[in-house]
Amino acid sequence: xxxxxxxxxxxxxxxxxxxxxxxxxxxxxxxxxxxxxxxxxxxxxxxxxxxxxxxxxxxxxxxxxxxxxxxxxxxxxxxxxxxxxxxxxxxxxxxxxxxxxxxxxxxxxxxxxxxxxxxxxxxxxxxxxxxxxxxxxxxxxxxxxxxxxxxxxxxxxxxxxxxxxxxxxxxxxxxxxxxxxxxxxxxxxxxxxxxxxxxxxxxxxxxxxxxxxxxxxxxxxxxxxxxxxxxxxxxxxxxxxxxxxxxxxxxxxxxxxxxxxxxxxxxxxxxxxxxxxxxxxxxxxxxxxxxxxxxxxxxxxxxxxx
Numbered sequence: 001x002x003x004x005x006x007x008x009x010x011x012x013x014x015x016x017x018x019x020x021x022x023x024x025x026x027x028x029x030x031x032x033x034x035x036x037x038x039x040x041x042x043x044x045x046x047x048x049x050x051x052x053x054x055x056x057x058x059x060x061x062x063x064x065x066x067x068x069x070x071x072x073x074x075x076x077x078x079x080x081x082x083x084x085x086x087x088x089x090x091x092x093x094x095x096x097x098x099x100x101x102x103x104x105x106x107x108x109x110x111x112x113x114x115x116x117x118x119x120x121x122x123x124x125x126x127x128x129x130x131x132x133x134x135x136x137x138x139x140x141x142x143x144x145x146x147x148x149x150x151x152x153x154x155x156x157x158x159x160x161x162x163x164x165x166x167x168x169x170x171x172x173x174x175x176x177x178x179x180x181x182x183x184x185x186x187x188x189x190x191x192x193x194x195x196x197x198x199x200x201x202x203x204x205x206x207x208x209x210x211x212x213x214x215x216x217x218x219x220x221x222x223x224x225x226x227x228x229x230x231x232x233x234x235x236x237x238x239x240x241x242x243x244x245x246x247x248x249x250x251x252x253x254x255x256x257x258x259x260x261x262x263x264x265x266x267x268x269x270x271x272x273x274x275x276x277x278x279x280x281x282x283x284x285x286x287x288x289x290x291x292x293x294x295x296x297x298x299x300x301x302x303x304x305x306x
Contacts, residue, residue, distance in 0.1 A: 004067030008081030041078035115238035145193030159259035186213035
């Protein structure tokens, strides 16, 4: 008999660890619990069974296999999880009801504040510090994100490379992933970034990295993500948008915080990297302010013939 999970966090970890061993129906139940615990907290057993496409008896067996007394214990864990975040959800809902977020721009600001709060409250300080120390000391860091996550990966690789050497962006052209993965080495760090729908190359790459002895980090949207089970350090980022477009604001804030923390961890070495960057930027006149300012000439008026 399994030791029953005492919190939603323990339930999430148990489901992630056992996801690959679940039968298809069990996997659908687990995915529902991982992706939508808020709604599950208020569903009847019949409603959850219908959502997962299983019989009610299968839900009972699923709960007991986890060491719980039955479906009500699953609901209880989801409700406790929901209660921890009720003040954030309530604040957002009140703003919408009272019309204080009038206009699209104000709604976007309010919504991204919600996303940021949810993203950063999930981070365990000890886990964060372990990751920062690892990123500061690892021989090399490889960063990969495709499609909508490509700009996030580019920013993270750029910022990390400013404060430590040997940071590499993996952005393969079609069919070139294998060539990119040849440079992965044991004890390097591999950071994968993806949100639903998860790019297959990113999923394959992080699994390959873990199998070959790299430390793996996932920046993804929820615990049901295929990246989460392949990561030593999974971080879950809220990406819900005001409309059909998903938000990457929390991703940007997270990678900036991560790079800043690494800079503080490396200390003098980071300062040396930044000074070298400044020298190179100056010598190559990268920025416009290094160029002498010249005023445009006014065209001369033509003289009319006598």
